[in-house]
Amino acid sequence: MPADSISRMDSNGSGGEANPPENLLGTSPGASSLRSRTESESSDKLTRFVLPSMDGSPPKVLTLNEVGDVLKNIQNMELVHEIAINPEFKFEPYEPPENSLERRIKDIMHKAFWDVLRGELNENPPRYDYALQLLAEIKDCFPQIISQNNTRALQHINEILDIDVLKQQAEEGVLDFRAYANFVIQIMAKSCAPARDEMVRQLTEITDVVDTFKNILETMALMKLDMVNCLLDFARNDIMANSVEYEKKKFKEYLEYYKFGFPATENWLKNSCAHDVNNVPSTPEQTISNAYMQLMDWDESMEFPEVLSVDKERILKLGQRAKRICTCAAVISICSGVPIISQRTENRVALAKQIEIILQGTTNKKELLDSIENVWLQVKTVITGYLQKENQPIMDTNTEDLLKSQIMQAGNKDSPVGQLMWKRFQTYFRLALRSRAGLPPPPPGYADFQDELEAYTTALKRVIAYNHSVFGEYFMRVLTQQPFASSAATVTTSDAGAAGGTTAKEQDSADNAAAAATAEQKAEQSQ
Structure with a gap:
C-alpha cells in the first residue's frame, strides 16, 4: 500500500x-x-x-x-x-x-x-x-x-x-x-x-x-x-x-x-584553565567561559566534547562562518588603505557586499583559501573601475603587488591583519557572551558586516547558553570534583542566560574584563 x-x-x-x-x-x-x-x-x-x-x-x-x-x-x-x-x-x-x-x-x-x-x-x-x-x-x-x-x-x-x-x-x-x-x-x-x-x-x-x-x-x-x-x-x-x-x-x-565520565569533555574543560601573571589559576566559572571561547574555532584534531556532540555539526559550521566573517573584515580593512575606498563610504560598502558574496559558499578552510584569488581579482577590478570613473590614475605595479600580497594572506589567521581581526572578533564575542543585555557595537573593520556578525554571535551564544543550562552543573562537578547533585556546584538557569557561566560573585571581574575590552576597541578606533 x-x-x-x-x-x-x-x-x-x-x-x-x-x-x-x-x-x-x-x-x-x-x-x-x-x-x-x-x-x-x-x-x-x-x-x-x-x-x-x-x-x-x-x-x-x-x-x-x-x-x-x-x-x-x-x-x-x-x-x-x-x-x-x-x-x-x-x-x-x-x-x-x-x-x-x-x-x-x-x-x-x-x-x-x-x-x-x-x-x-x-x-x-x-x-x-x-x-x-x-x-x-x-x-x-x-x-x-x-x-x-x-x-x-x-x-x-x-x-x-x-x-x-x-x-x-x-x-x-x-x-x-x-x-x-x-x-x-x-x-x-x-x-x-x-x-x-x-x-x-x-x-x-x-x-x-x-x-x-x-x-x-x-x-x-x-x-x-x-x-x-x-x-x-x-x-x-x-x-x-x-x-x-x-x-x-x-x-x-x-x-x-x-x-x-566523558574524557573529551573533561579534557576540554581542564585544558581551558588559564593562569594569570602570578600563576593563579582561573576560577571554574572563568575556565568554563574560556572553554566556550574555544568553540569559535574548534581544532578538529582534538576529540570533540561528548556532551556537546548533538551540536557538533552546528558548532563546526558556525566556526567556518566565523572564519568567513573574519576574512571579509580583513580584506575590507586592507582595501581601506586605498583612498578611493576609505574616502568613499558607498564604494567601501559595495565592495564589502561583493566580497561577502564571493566567500559565502565556502564550507572549509581549503575552499576559503582557494576563493581568495577570486576576491583579489574582484577587488582589483572594482578599484580600477572606481579610479577610472573619477579620472584618477590606476594603481601602479608596486601598489598593486603589495595589495595583492596582503589580500592573499587575509584568509590566514597567522598573517598580521588576520591576527588583528581575529583578536577583535574574539574580544567582541567575549563581550557578547558576558552581556546580559544586547550585543555590543561591531569592532573596527566589522561595521560593513554587522548583520552577519550579529547573526553568527546570536546563533553561537544560543547554543552555548542552552547547553550551559543543561550541563553547567556537570561542568562544575568536573572542575570542582563535587558530587553531581551538590547544590553548591549548581549553576542556575539565570546565570546560564548570560552564556558565560559567571556567578554573581564573579560578575565584577567579568565586568572589569568587559570594560577593558571596550577600552581596547576604542583605542584601536582612535588609531
Missing part, C-alpha cells in the same frame, strides 16, 4: 490515526526505520546486555527493554534539543536516497500497487478490492490533516466514506470511483494551507482516475506535514520553556547507566 509516505510521521509507523501533540515529543527523525522484534525472533525476557564497568564497580546488566528505553530517551532529547536550539526547525518529508535499496523497493511496491489498481478497474465488470482499500486509507488520513475540533467535517467524511456502504456499492457494481475522488479533492481544498491551493486545484485537471488518486495521496502527505508543523509552532514555546529541565532530567537518567 503506497501510503507509507502518509503514515510516516506516526510514532509507530502505522497508518492509523495519530496523536500529533504527543508525537512531537515522542518521535525523532529516523525512528520509524527501527525494526521491531517479535517474540519468536528474540525474547526480551531472555536477552540481556552488559554495560561494562570502568571504575571497579560491578557491571550493570540491562534488559533489551532497558536498552531500548535509553536509546529512545536519547532520540527524544535530540529532537527536543533541536526544536529549542533551532527557531527555524521544521519537519521535512522523508524520501529514501536515490539509487538506494530502500528507494528501489519503495518504487517497485508503489508501481505494483497502482498497476494492480488500474488492472482491477479495467476489468469487465470492474473489481474494487484495491479501490476500497485505498478509500479506507484516505478516510483514516483525514483526521490527521483536519483539526479534531472540526467535528462536523469529520462526521461528514465518515458518512460519505462509510466502508460498509462502499462495499455494498462495489458488490452491486455502482461504485463511482471518480465521484469519490472529486469529493476527496473538495474536502482537501477546504482544509489545506493556502500554499497548497494550487496543488489541490491541479488535481481537478487530471483525467485518469488512478493518476488522480496517486496525486491525492502525495498531496495529503504534504498536508499532513503542514498539520504537524502547525502543531509544532503552537507547541514550540511550551517545548522551549520545558526543554532545559527535560534534557537535564534525561542527562541525569543517562548518568545512572553511564557513570564513567
Whole structure:
C-alpha cells in the first residue's frame, strides 16, 4: 500500500490515526526505520546486555527493554534539543536516497500497487478490492490533516466514506470511483494551507482516475506535514520553556547507566584553565567561559566534547562562518588603505557586499583559501573601475603587488591583519557572551558586516547558553570534583542566560574584563 509516505510521521509507523501533540515529543527523525522484534525472533525476557564497568564497580546488566528505553530517551532529547536550539526547525518529508535499496523497493511496491489498481478497474465488470482499500486509507488520513475540533467535517467524511456502504456499492457494481475522488479533492481544498491551493486545484485537471488518486495521496502527505508543523509552532514555546529541565532530567537518567565520565569533555574543560601573571589559576566559572571561547574555532584534531556532540555539526559550521566573517573584515580593512575606498563610504560598502558574496559558499578552510584569488581579482577590478570613473590614475605595479600580497594572506589567521581581526572578533564575542543585555557595537573593520556578525554571535551564544543550562552543573562537578547533585556546584538557569557561566560573585571581574575590552576597541578606533 503506497501510503507509507502518509503514515510516516506516526510514532509507530502505522497508518492509523495519530496523536500529533504527543508525537512531537515522542518521535525523532529516523525512528520509524527501527525494526521491531517479535517474540519468536528474540525474547526480551531472555536477552540481556552488559554495560561494562570502568571504575571497579560491578557491571550493570540491562534488559533489551532497558536498552531500548535509553536509546529512545536519547532520540527524544535530540529532537527536543533541536526544536529549542533551532527557531527555524521544521519537519521535512522523508524520501529514501536515490539509487538506494530502500528507494528501489519503495518504487517497485508503489508501481505494483497502482498497476494492480488500474488492472482491477479495467476489468469487465470492474473489481474494487484495491479501490476500497485505498478509500479506507484516505478516510483514516483525514483526521490527521483536519483539526479534531472540526467535528462536523469529520462526521461528514465518515458518512460519505462509510466502508460498509462502499462495499455494498462495489458488490452491486455502482461504485463511482471518480465521484469519490472529486469529493476527496473538495474536502482537501477546504482544509489545506493556502500554499497548497494550487496543488489541490491541479488535481481537478487530471483525467485518469488512478493518476488522480496517486496525486491525492502525495498531496495529503504534504498536508499532513503542514498539520504537524502547525502543531509544532503552537507547541514550540511550551517545548522551549520545558526543554532545559527535560534534557537535564534525561542527562541525569543517562548518568545512572553511564557513570564513567566523558574524557573529551573533561579534557576540554581542564585544558581551558588559564593562569594569570602570578600563576593563579582561573576560577571554574572563568575556565568554563574560556572553554566556550574555544568553540569559535574548534581544532578538529582534538576529540570533540561528548556532551556537546548533538551540536557538533552546528558548532563546526558556525566556526567556518566565523572564519568567513573574519576574512571579509580583513580584506575590507586592507582595501581601506586605498583612498578611493576609505574616502568613499558607498564604494567601501559595495565592495564589502561583493566580497561577502564571493566567500559565502565556502564550507572549509581549503575552499576559503582557494576563493581568495577570486576576491583579489574582484577587488582589483572594482578599484580600477572606481579610479577610472573619477579620472584618477590606476594603481601602479608596486601598489598593486603589495595589495595583492596582503589580500592573499587575509584568509590566514597567522598573517598580521588576520591576527588583528581575529583578536577583535574574539574580544567582541567575549563581550557578547558576558552581556546580559544586547550585543555590543561591531569592532573596527566589522561595521560593513554587522548583520552577519550579529547573526553568527546570536546563533553561537544560543547554543552555548542552552547547553550551559543543561550541563553547567556537570561542568562544575568536573572542575570542582563535587558530587553531581551538590547544590553548591549548581549553576542556575539565570546565570546560564548570560552564556558565560559567571556567578554573581564573579560578575565584577567579568565586568572589569568587559570594560577593558571596550577600552581596547576604542583605542584601536582612535588609531
